[in-house]
Amino acid sequence: MTNYKNEYERVFSGLSEDDQLAFNSLNTEFDKHFVTEDAKYERLYIMADVMVGSGKDYVTYYNAKTKDVARVASKDLPKERNKYWSDAAILGVYFAILFSACISSLEKSLFH
Secondary structure, three states: OOOHHHHHHHHOOOHHHEEEHHHHHHHHHHHHOEOOOHHHHHHHHHHHHHHHHHHHHHHHHHHHHHHHHHHHOOOOOEEEOOOOHHHHHHHHHHHHHHHHHHHHHHHHHHHO
């Protein structure tokens, strides 16, 4: 199996400073879209490799803002599950248990 992160970093290191800034922005945008790390680096590697192969820079090749490129590219990529609701549920259960323990302790001290 190909380690796309290493391959991407190899291609990335050969890019111009402007292209590196654009790909860093693209990387951040993929994170905002909750793309899994493996899929993100695979797509970044493919995009950078194809661009370098064409002999063009980022602006000329993609002709769009990184937000738009990331939005389009991330549509079909696997996403990480948003953990907000599971964390909120765990905290809610923890609060309910703690609350009921405090109430039963208070009840025992008041009525016994």
